[in-house]
Amino acid sequence: ARLSRRAVLGAARIEHIRTLPLEKQRNLHVGIASNEFAGSDNPIEAELTSDAEKIAETLGERGYRTTFLDFNHPFEAVQQIQDEKVDIIFNLCERINHSGLLEPHAASLLDILQVPYTGSNPFTLSLCLDKIRVKKLFAFHHIPTPRWDYLYDRDEAFDENFPLPAIVKPANSDSSLGITNESVVESHAALKKRIAYVLEELKRPALIEEFIDGDEYDVSILGNWDDKQRVLPLSRSVFKGLPEGYWHMYPYEAKFLGSVVHKQGIEVQRPPRGVAGKLTSLISEIALDALNVVGCSDYGRVEVRVDKNGNPCVLEVNPNPSIGPTDCVPSVAALAGMNYGDFLEEILRLAIRRYRDRPPYYHLQMSTL
Incomplete structure (x- = not known):
C-alpha cells in the first residue's frame, strides 16, 4: 500500500510539472540534490557542498522554497x-x-519515484563516466577525437607503435582524478609504466590518448536535442605561460589544489581573443554533435582541443558540470546576458519544458544510439 501511495504521489508530481504555467515557476518547491561534506579535507567534496548552498540561496532570493537533500544518505x-x-x-x-x-x-x-529533475538521465551519466565507451561512440558517429587505445588488464595487447607523446588516464573517473604531470609520457617504456600505474595502483581501466598540445576550449550548451539548443560563448585555456617541464593541460592539482604554477601559467579567456569566426563555429558544431550523441539534457559542457593545424577534437563530455557561481558554465552564461539567478532559472525552465507534453520516461529514450 505504501508503494502504491508513492506511485500515485509521483504521478501527481509529474502531472503538476507538465501542466505548470511557466510564469508560475517560482511557486515550485525545489529540492537541491547534492552531498553534505561539511569540514571535509577532500577539495572536491567541499566544493560540492558549497555550490549546493549557493544555488539554494540564489533560488531562495527569487522566491523559491528550497530543501537541501543529502544523497550521502x-x-x-x-x-x-x-x-x-x-x-x-x-x-x-x-x-x-x-x-x-x-x-x-x-x-x-x-x-523510479517519478520525481522530475534537472539535468541528464542515468544512462547518459553512466555512459560519460566510461570514457572508453564514449570514445567508441565518437568513432561510430565520426566525431573527431584524439587517437586512442585502452586496456582493462595489463596482459591485454595494445598498439606498441602508439604515437607519442601520449597521456594515460583512468578510464572511469572524473574531476581529473589520477591526472598529474607524469600522466603524459614520451617513450614507450614510460607508457607501459604509466599504464601499469593506472591499472594496478589506481585500479582503474587505462585510456591511452594521443596528447594534443594546443589550446583547450570549454563549450557550454543549454537546451535539449529535440528543442532549441544554445551554445554559449566559448572559454579558452592558453597554456603558453607554463614553465618548461609542465605539460599543457589541467592536472588534478591545478583544478582542486590551487597550484600556483598553473594559476599563473594558464590564461583563461572568456570569450577567446583573436579566434577566427570559422574556427569558433566549427568548435561549436562539433561540441554540439558530441553532446547530443551521449544524450545530455538541459545543460552540459564539452572539452575540445585544437591541434597545431587548427583541427578541433573532442576530449570528453561532462553531463553534470560544476555550476557554482564562478564555474565555467555560469561564467560564460553571464557573457550571454544571464546573471547567476537567471542561469539557474533557465535550467529549471528547460527541465519543465522537457517534461511537458511528452510521455512518461521520454527523457530516458536515446534516439542517437
Whole structure:
C-alpha cells in the first residue's frame, strides 16, 4: 500500500510539472540534490557542498522554497522528498557513499519515484563516466577525437607503435582524478609504466590518448536535442605561460589544489581573443554533435582541443558540470546576458519544458544510439 501511495504521489508530481504555467515557476518547491561534506579535507567534496548552498540561496532570493537533500544518505533524502512535498529536484549529486561511480544512481532513484529533475538521465551519466565507451561512440558517429587505445588488464595487447607523446588516464573517473604531470609520457617504456600505474595502483581501466598540445576550449550548451539548443560563448585555456617541464593541460592539482604554477601559467579567456569566426563555429558544431550523441539534457559542457593545424577534437563530455557561481558554465552564461539567478532559472525552465507534453520516461529514450 505504501508503494502504491508513492506511485500515485509521483504521478501527481509529474502531472503538476507538465501542466505548470511557466510564469508560475517560482511557486515550485525545489529540492537541491547534492552531498553534505561539511569540514571535509577532500577539495572536491567541499566544493560540492558549497555550490549546493549557493544555488539554494540564489533560488531562495527569487522566491523559491528550497530543501537541501543529502544523497550521502539516499533513503533519508527520499523520505524528505515525500514528507516535504518537493516538486522538482535540482540534481547536483556527484557522489553516493563517497563514490563518483554511483553518481548516476541518484537520477535512477528519482526516475523510479517519478520525481522530475534537472539535468541528464542515468544512462547518459553512466555512459560519460566510461570514457572508453564514449570514445567508441565518437568513432561510430565520426566525431573527431584524439587517437586512442585502452586496456582493462595489463596482459591485454595494445598498439606498441602508439604515437607519442601520449597521456594515460583512468578510464572511469572524473574531476581529473589520477591526472598529474607524469600522466603524459614520451617513450614507450614510460607508457607501459604509466599504464601499469593506472591499472594496478589506481585500479582503474587505462585510456591511452594521443596528447594534443594546443589550446583547450570549454563549450557550454543549454537546451535539449529535440528543442532549441544554445551554445554559449566559448572559454579558452592558453597554456603558453607554463614553465618548461609542465605539460599543457589541467592536472588534478591545478583544478582542486590551487597550484600556483598553473594559476599563473594558464590564461583563461572568456570569450577567446583573436579566434577566427570559422574556427569558433566549427568548435561549436562539433561540441554540439558530441553532446547530443551521449544524450545530455538541459545543460552540459564539452572539452575540445585544437591541434597545431587548427583541427578541433573532442576530449570528453561532462553531463553534470560544476555550476557554482564562478564555474565555467555560469561564467560564460553571464557573457550571454544571464546573471547567476537567471542561469539557474533557465535550467529549471528547460527541465519543465522537457517534461511537458511528452510521455512518461521520454527523457530516458536515446534516439542517437
